[in-house]
Amino acid sequence: MPIRGLKLFKIRGGVHPNANKDATHDKPITDLPIPELLRIPLLQHIGSPAEPVVKRGEHVLKGQLLARPQGVISAPVHAPTSGRIISIGKFQAPHPSGLPVMTITLKSDGKDEWVDSDAVTDPFDMEPAEIAEKVSDAGIVGMGGATFPSAVKLGLGNRYQLEKLIINGAECEPYLTCDDRLMQESADEIIDGIRIMIHTLGVKEAIIAIEKNKPGAINAISVAAADYPEIKVIGVPVQYPMGSEKHLTQTLTGKETPARALTADLGIVVHNVATAYAIHQALRQSKPLLSRIVTVTGGAISKPGNFRALIGTPVSHFIEHCGGLTEEPAKLLLGGPMMGQPLPSTKAPIIKGSGGILALTEKELRLKNPSPCIRCASCVNVCPCGLLPLEMASHARAGDLEGAADFGLMDCISCGSCSYVCPSHIPLVQYFNYAKGALTEKQRAQHKQEEIKRLIAARAERMEKQKQAKREAMARRKAEMAEKKKQQSEASA
Ligand code: SF4
Ligand code: SF4
Structure with missing residues (x-):
């Protein structure tokens, strides 16, 4: 049932944009027909792109693995329907870099025929590591937009002393109602996913936080959670960016997550409601993440x-x-x-x-041309991370990426609150997104250069060792020959 007595804490900054959810908040979810062509990017998550395991021309079944993860922070992708792979190559994708991404193009055969799936085991009879593996195999990532591989988060109990699971049902972004509808229409499945996560993480309780402007979702989730005292539901203030992991944690616990630290450092893990739903599907029906x-x-x-x-x-x-x-x-x-x-x-x-x-x-x-900064500090007042957006922007605009980083560029959560209030209409968050991408690229290039230097130095050392070994072998051989000669001349004398 909704918690009434739990104290809520204020977060720093934030804004109150118009919700603009009226056009869809009462529209039930319907199935979109399968398109003829599906473009499946191999980088849909934070981390390394997946590596294809299928070839052009191959026929695949729905749910079949198309690309496997590369490395610890990565996720597999699966065929969303049955059909033929018609290409594997770069294609435009919704990626922050704006660059094309390796993509598998699948032509649907219209049959939507499933691959054979694994047998289903009761998740409460499974070890946490087995559940995390199943979540990893299903390709589940943070569905709230963060896209961090969920299995990695489910394994945090091995490294941190965890106490609480927070489920993010805030959906603070204007216009969006997908989580609201999912909570209203699939509350039982979400609660089941949360119970599986509680079991996997080994925490005592879960708190589901939903913004107060979603009474239907609060009611549906509260009814579904009624039999589980370890799961609590709470309405949180309508304030952007309430759905940010760190700010939701602060609202519910009063604890501030330090810059570059994880909420796990505070004993808390945050997952989105749609992720809980996907985990329910993976564990109860052996279904990989194919739709949203x-x-x-x-x-x-x-x-x-x-x-x-x-x-x-x-x-x-x-x-x-x-x-x-x-x-x-x-x-x-x-x-x-x-x-x-x-x-x-x-x-x-x-x-x-x-x-x-x-x-x-x-x-x-409200499109308007940007004008010069009037140093009004409105952006500073609303920044939920306590940053100085105007200073970061002036360094980023001048191409001084390190200067922007000194002002906390990499701590910026790209929430856009600063751009929203700027009276000069400066697209601050666009500068930050670009600068973050450029800085990451620069650091990657630097690492690559250092790695090349290290490999060259290692090769030179190896060659020198080989040369030395050769010199020593030749010297030994010379000495042996001289000895042999000496012995021969002594024998003949
Ligand atoms: S809100 Fe805009 S005009 Fe005001 S200080 Fe920030 S960048 Fe400058
Ligand atoms: S986009 Fe970044 S700098 Fe701007 S308000 Fe959000 S966190 Fe602060």
Whole structure:
């Protein structure tokens, strides 16, 4: 039942944008028809891209492994339906870098035929490590948009003293209603996923936090959780970015996660409601992550709605299904208006972390040309991470990435609160996203250069050792020959 007595703590900064959820919050989830072509990027998660295990021309079944993870922080991808692989190559994708990503293109055969799946075991009879492995094999990543591989988070109990699981049902991004609808329509499955996570992590309790503007979801989840005293439900204030992991933790516990630390350092793990649902499906039905709920909305969409769609479905397919566009959108986004990625084209597909497709009109965007900074400090006042966005921006704009980093660039959660309030309409968060990408690239290049230098030095050392060994062998051979000669001349004398 909803907790009444739990004390909530204030978070620093944040903003209160218009929710704009009216167009879809009462629209039940419906299945989007399978498109003819699915584009499945191999990098849909934080970490290393997956490596293909199929070839062009191969026929695959729904749920079949298409690409395996590379490294610890990675995730596999599976065929969302049955059909033929028609290409494996770079394709435009909703990635922060804006660059094309290795992508498998699958032509559906229209049969939607499943591969044989593993037998289902009661997760409460399984060891935590077995559950984490099953979650990893299912390719589940943070469905709230963070896309961090969920199995890695489920294994944190091995390294941290964990006490609590927080389930993020805040859905603080304007326009998006996918989590709200999932909570209202699949509350039992979500609660089951949460119980599996409690068992896996070895924590005593879970708190489900839902923003107070979702009474239907609070009610449905509270009813489903009623028989489980270890699961509590709480309505949290409507404030952006309440759904940020660290800020939700602070709201519920009063504990602030230090910069570059994890909530696990405080004994807390945070997962999204849709991730709990995906874990239920993986453990109870042996289903990998093949689909997700997507809100399609914005002033330029004819018939907005919430859809269950296969991963890899092109954005154009959603727009067509929603009756097309009423006008040319001023901005097309994958995700919400605060943190969403601008879409390079409607051919780009949805990925595991895509909660929404937004086609926004000029009127909705309040588009204005940027003007010089007036040093009003509004951006500083709203930054939930306590950063100085104006200073970071001036360094980032000047190309001084290290200077921006000194002001906390890598601690920025890209929430966009600073851009939202800036009276000069400076696209601050865009500078930060670009600068973070460029800095990561620079660091990667530096590491690569250092690695090359190390390999060259190691090779030179190896060659020198070989030369030395050769010299020593020759000297030995010379000495042996001289000895042999001496012996021969002594014998003949
Ligand atoms: S809000 Fe905009 S104008 Fe005000 S200090 Fe920040 S960057 Fe400058
Ligand atoms: S985008 Fe970054 S700098 Fe701007 S308010 Fe959010 S955390 Fe602060």
